[in-house]
Amino acid sequence: xxxxxxxxxxxxxxxxxxxxxxxxxxxxxxxxxxxxxxxxxxxxxxxxxxxxxxxxxxxxxxxxxxxxxxxxxxxxxxxxxxxxxxxxxxxxxxxxxxxxxxxxxxxxxxxxxxxxxxxxxxxxxxxxxxxxxxxxxxxxxxxxxxxxxxxxxxxxxxxxxxxxxxxxxxxxxxxxxxxxxxxxxxxxxxxxxxxxxxxxxxxxxxxxxxxxxxxxxxxxxxxxxxxxxxxxxxxxxxxxxxxxxxxxxxxxxxxxxxxxxxxxxxxxxxxxxxxxxxxxxxxxxxxxxxxxxxxxxxxxxxxxxxxxxxxxxxxxxxxxxxxxxxxxxxxxxxxxxxxxxxxxxxxxxxxxxxxxxxxxxxxxxxxxxxxxxxxxxxxxxxxxxxxxxxxxxxxxxxxxxxxxxxxxxxxxxxxxxxxxxxxxxxxxxxxxxxxxxxxxxxxxxxxxxxxxxxxxxxxxxxxxxxxxxxxxxxxxxxxxxxxxxxxxxxxxxxxxxxxxxxxxx
Numbered sequence: 001x002x003x004x005x006x007x008x009x010x011x012x013x014x015x016x017x018x019x020x021x022x023x024x025x026x027x028x029x030x031x032x033x034x035x036x037x038x039x040x041x042x043x044x045x046x047x048x049x050x051x052x053x054x055x056x057x058x059x060x061x062x063x064x065x066x067x068x069x070x071x072x073x074x075x076x077x078x079x080x081x082x083x084x085x086x087x088x089x090x091x092x093x094x095x096x097x098x099x100x101x102x103x104x105x106x107x108x109x110x111x112x113x114x115x116x117x118x119x120x121x122x123x124x125x126x127x128x129x130x131x132x133x134x135x136x137x138x139x140x141x142x143x144x145x146x147x148x149x150x151x152x153x154x155x156x157x158x159x160x161x162x163x164x165x166x167x168x169x170x171x172x173x174x175x176x177x178x179x180x181x182x183x184x185x186x187x188x189x190x191x192x193x194x195x196x197x198x199x200x201x202x203x204x205x206x207x208x209x210x211x212x213x214x215x216x217x218x219x220x221x222x223x224x225x226x227x228x229x230x231x232x233x234x235x236x237x238x239x240x241x242x243x244x245x246x247x248x249x250x251x252x253x254x255x256x257x258x259x260x261x262x263x264x265x266x267x268x269x270x271x272x273x274x275x276x277x278x279x280x281x282x283x284x285x286x287x288x289x290x291x292x293x294x295x296x297x298x299x300x301x302x303x304x305x306x307x308x309x310x311x312x313x314x315x316x317x318x319x320x321x322x323x324x325x326x327x328x329x330x331x332x333x334x335x336x337x338x339x340x341x342x343x344x345x346x347x348x349x350x351x352x353x354x355x356x357x358x359x360x361x362x363x364x365x366x367x368x369x370x371x372x373x374x375x376x377x378x379x380x381x382x383x384x385x386x387x388x389x390x391x392x393x394x395x396x397x398x399x400x401x402x403x404x405x406x407x408x409x410x411x412x413x414x415x416x417x418x419x420x421x422x423x424x425x426x427x428x429x430x431x432x433x434x435x436x437x438x439x440x441x442x443x444x445x446x447x448x449x450x451x452x453x454x455x456x457x458x459x460x461x462x463x464x465x466x467x468x469x470x471x472x473x474x475x476x477x478x479x480x481x482x483x484x485x486x487x488x489x490x491x492x493x494x495x496x497x498x499x500x501x502x503x504x505x
Contacts, residue, residue: 009333013162013334017165020165020169039260039261040263041172044267046248047271048179049247049339051272051339052132052401056332057139057312058131058399060284060312061307062224062284064284064288064311066224070280073238076242077276082269084243085262085265088420089261089262092261093252093258093260099249099349099354100246101350104416104430107425107495107499108426109491110358117350117415119438120415121347124404124407125344125404126381126388128343129340129344129389131400131401132339132340134395137393138307138310141306142329148390159341163341168254177334177338181330182335183274183275185327187278188327189283189320190286193319207289211292229470233470234469241402241469242405243409244408244412244413244415291315294318297311297318351377352370357370392455403445403450403467406467409441410437411438411441411476413473414476423499425495426489426491427491427492429484430484433481434476437479440475444463447463448462448466449461
């Protein structure tokens, strides 16, 4: 039954995609569903878009291996959505059309900004997509016993189908379905986990603490081995990166007005907070209590079968048997499919809307050609993502997502927030700061432990800290400020004047 549900999820989402394709006839339909999504529905879709493989698989894995340090990953959405609700949603809906770049271009010179935004969006989404592909590949490998390589290929093909055929309508329906499945799935998993201990929190925590040993990971934390600076850097990257995530920001263009946009953010925050609470206090601790050290879930080398990312799936097996294992695997897979669809659509939008329609071409654009090029771009990007997923096999999903968010925090967030609220920002300042933030984030990631040691196999990283956001975000803001205040060009004068017009909207 569980395996059957897994296939039902795949067939059902493909069916939704085919139905949605009949409602997609224009570029507005393809990119933002022509603003026809309701506020509550969009809130569930945002929750479905946000709660990625890192939520159910990656964060549980961090609790399993590193204890309460995972609280950093769970607290970030509260800060991010608070920023969105109070500072961003109204202006996003009032000034944007297809992507967050539209807001920045409403007051700065269009061509350089769109090129920069497309580069930053692709850098962000490709790394974020890679994390989802890693999780999906490991999940299918464990469930069906097929190789990780072929598992990645299967997920990539499904991802391209959702976007290329259905566009935003299909992506929205898949995300809403996934959000409902995830809410139900984690609720049942949490209840079954507690039932294994006769609904005694103290008994579950005592067994988990015993399995973790005397390291104190479930009391004082410290399992991630982060210094204070590294922890702050991680928190900044997660919070500001989420607030600058292009696949989340574009969802606010799918509703009809500002009020619906605010409702969307509120509903999404409620769903996300509920799921995170259950994962942190029940599912994560339950996985330590029931899976850690259990020989049924260990491979020949003593590691968890499929890696630590699979502990929540093994927990489902421990508390509900093979049937519930299949159900949670199906929920996890639906989670991944919904997120990759949103990320892929954001990537395609950057290429075809920001670059093709507004940089390469100008004036009236053939919408049917724009949609056709978007579908071709989806195939091209899918190939790149598959190759990245293969290269980063076994990396922790939540960690990979945090690196992607560091890029968003260092580029998209400073560009957006300063263009919305600082009248002194100029085109030169925005471009200079965006480039500095992007290059700094990528270089520090490459020189850090994840890539320099984990991928390239070197003994020691050149940059000792795993998370670059504290440095890259600071440099991005400082560069935008410095270059802008020194800019005395005619374009700078126009940029400052346009802020007054934009601020009045």
